[in-house]
Amino acid sequence: MRPVFVTSSGTEIGKTYVSAMLTRELKARALKPLVSGLDEATFAESDPAQLLAAMGEKVTYENAGLVSRWRFREPLSPDMAARREGREINFDELLEECLAAAAMPGPLLIEGVGGLMVPLDATHMVLDWMKALDAKTGLAPVLVVGAYLGTISHTLTTLAVMRAENLLPRVIVVSEREPGPVPVEETAETIARFAGGVPVRALPRGGAVPLAALL
Ligand SMILES: Nc1ncnc2c1ncn2[C@@H]1O[C@H](COP(=O)(O)OP(=O)(O)OP(=O)(O)O)[C@@H](O)[C@H]1O
Ligand SMILES: C[C@H](N)[C@H](N)CCCCCC(=O)O
Numbered sequence: 001m002r003p004v005f006v007t008s009s010g011t012e013i014g015k016t017y018v019s020a021m022l023t024r025e026l027k028a029r030a031l032k033p034l035v036s037g038l039d040e041a042t043f044a045e046s047d048p049a050q051l052l053a054a055m056g057e058k059v060t061y062e063n064a065g066l067v068s069r070w071r072f073r074e075p076l077s078p079d080m081a082a083r084r085e086g087r088e089i090n091f092d093e094l095l096e097e098c099l100a101a102a103a104m105p106g107p108l109l110i111e112g113v114g115g116l117m118v119p120l121d122a123t124h125m126v127l128d129w130m131k132a133l134d135a136k137t138g139l140a141p142v143l144v145v146g147a148y149l150g151t152i153s154h155t156l157t158t159l160a161v162m163r164a165e166n167l168l169p170r171v172i173v174v175s176e177r178e179p180g181p182v183p184v185e186e187t188a189e190t191i192a193r194f195a196g197g198v199p200v201r202a203l204p205r206g207g208a209v210p211l212a213a214l215l
């Protein structure tokens with residue numbers, strides 16, 4: 001099975017929520033190689049914590065490295081967060097880490113960082129990371145978007161870039177972070193009308209939706 005790569009139209013949208021749900025459904029290993037905004041005090045709510053829990057691993061700060069090899073304190077774009085610690089993300093090492101994980105048996109899920117075009121270093125973005133992995137192992141991209149006013153254009157813009165870069169998502173998941181005036185089902189239906197055949201699924205707040213058959 002191709003590694004699943006979960007990306008988004010932005011940050012704090014629902015990638016981890018969907019990644020944890022999918023990790024459980026696929027009984028997959030989950031990686032979130034790059035995480036920023038991580039500190040011990042709020043670790044329980046962090047991405048590595050949620051993915052450790054989804055894998056049935058002990059949720060401890062010491063175990064964060066099982067999921068996230070590059071961990072940064074500042075809640076910033078990873079290139080900026082790294083710079084604040086006098087570090088930088090080595091793109092080749094990031095690829096090696098993902099390819100080594102993809103070579104192991106069983107399904108693998110990788111969560112990106114922020115949205116599709118978040119910078120990782122001086123020249124690479126999440127998009128380049130996905131393209132490089134897709135060229136080596138093939139990817140099953142999953143695009144997670146929000147259910148807020150503005151999400152339709154954000155989604156279709158992100159989809160246009162993924163289509164142009166031959167990274168068409170297997171599914172677009174419209175994740176309802178909190179109840180609001182924007183109807184999640186109708187939003188998903190509207191996005192589907194303009195998605196050129198890409199399946200779209202509404203994910204209500206606190207809900208779950210099966211995705212394995214679409215990957
Ligand atoms: N469908 C949903 N139901 C309930 N809570 C949700 C849903 N989607 C997102 N959330 C919540 O919204 C918040 C942001 O979601 P999440 O952490 O998954 O975003 P993210 O895209 O992974 O962010 P980052 O870019 O920092 O990795 C979290 O508290 C998450 O639990
Ligand atoms: C800290 C946050 N939750 C993410 N981990 C990083 C999001 C980077 C977003 C960069 C940007 O698109 O402006």
Ligand SMILES: [Mg+2]
Pocket residue numbers: 015016017047111
């Ligand atoms: Mg996340």
